[in-house]
Amino acid sequence: MKKLSAVLVVLLLTAGSMFAQGKVSGKTYFDYTYNPDGTPTNSFEIHRVYIGYSANLSDNISYKVTTDVGRVNNGKDNRLAAYLKYAQLKWKTQYGSFVFGLQGLNIFNVQEYNWGYRFVEKSAMDLHKFGSSADLGIGYYNKFAGKLNVSAILTNGTGYKKSENDDYKKLSFQVFYGDKKIKKDGNFNVGAVFTTESFDYISGTDTTTKSTTVIGGFAAYQIAGLRVGAEYDILTKGGSSDVTKNIISVYADYAAMKNLHVFARFDKYDPNVDVDNDGSNYVVAGLNYKAGKGFSIAPNVRISSPETGDSSTLYKVNFEFKL
Numbered sequence: 001m002k003k004l005s006a007v008l009v010v011l012l013l014t015a016g017s018m019f020a021q022g023k024v025s026g027k028t029y030f031d032y033t034y035n036p037d038g039t040p041t042n043s044f045e046i047h048r049v050y051i052g053y054s055a056n057l058s059d060n061i062s063y064k065v066t067t068d069v070g071r072v073n074n075g076k077d078n079r080l081a082a083y084l085k086y087a088q089l090k091w092k093t094q095y096g097s098f099v100f101g102l103q104g105l106n107i108f109n110v111q112e113y114n115w116g117y118r119f120v121e122k123s124a125m126d127l128h129k130f131g132s133s134a135d136l137g138i139g140y141y142n143k144f145a146g147k148l149n150v151s152a153i154l155t156n157g158t159g160y161k162k163s164e165n166d167d168y169k170k171l172s173f174q175v176f177y178g179d180k181k182i183k184k185d186g187n188f189n190v191g192a193v194f195t196t197e198s199f200d201y202i203s204g205t206d207t208t209t210k211s212t213t214v215i216g217g218f219a220a221y222q223i224a225g226l227r228v229g230a231e232y233d234i235l236t237k238g239g240s241s242d243v244t245k246n247i248i249s250v251y252a253d254y255a256a257m258k259n260l261h262v263f264a265r266f267d268k269y270d271p272n273v274d275v276d277n278d279g280s281n282y283v284v285a286g287l288n289y290k291a292g293k294g295f296s297i298a299p300n301v302r303i304s305s306p307e308t309g310d311s312s313t314l315y316k317v318n319f320e321f322k323l
Helices: 002-018 109-115
Strands: 023-035 041-056 061-071 080-093 096-104 134-144 148-155 170-178 188-203 206-223 226-237 243-257 260-270 280-292 295-306 312-322
Touching: 041 080, 109 188, 109 206, 109 226, 109 243
Parallel strands: none
Antiparallel strands: 023 041, 023 312, 041 061, 061 080, 080 096, 096 134, 134 148, 148 170, 170 188, 188 206, 206 226, 226 243, 243 260, 260 280, 280 295, 295 312
16 A cells, blocks of 8 residues: 555656646645643644646546545554545536546535635534545536536545445535635625435444435625635434534635735534533634745634633644645
């Protein structure tokens, strides 16, 4: 497996010279963290390294391969290891676009753009594991009247780090009106997502079919250099009794200067709406300095406040390098 990962990375790094019509891309998330609580600790860490190659095979067929480098967490060690994140082919037709293979999902991709700082922190649904960011399957995408975007994806439901483990499949739907990426004043979007997947629930000698569903709504708008966004997400998992989780997340980014932005985010998370005082609030606030093309530096503070217990604070400096 190690040899396969190494070979794959080498192939991606040399793909640009081998295939002139394609594009090599790279992105790294690196940070420094200082934890003042208890015995103060500090550390440097690499959280993500993406290396990708994409190319057009024809006017209507393209493909993309991307590796993801992250920490192994198997109880024995936590070394950095490479694995596939995307391996997809896109086929554009007059009826819409079809995507085959290991592909990005439509559950929180637009919300991640609305938040705008994936290298600082994951989007709310990703952070609280309401769904995976990629999975194996088939997707369909279409756009109507220039602004109405619709997509549906059928996948294994296990994400990109695990193989299929049952007979059920996950359905993910997304619809939004407006701009996928908020880049300038006047850009906006408003939309909703829905996912559902069945599973076998075993209680004693009885096996019944239950399901996990996610429903979410989101919106964002930019005016006078200020981008604001919000989302509300609900996850319900069946069992002996249903467990419902929800998230409220609001965020903002302001262009104080050409290369300096101020950002902030507030998440309110409840892991079980039927249980009192089990939720938490999470605040992220900081600056983003765009030091040069493809290089950002973001000093920030994070405060986690559970409904019961003491709050905790982290001071971080996040870096993003991208090609």
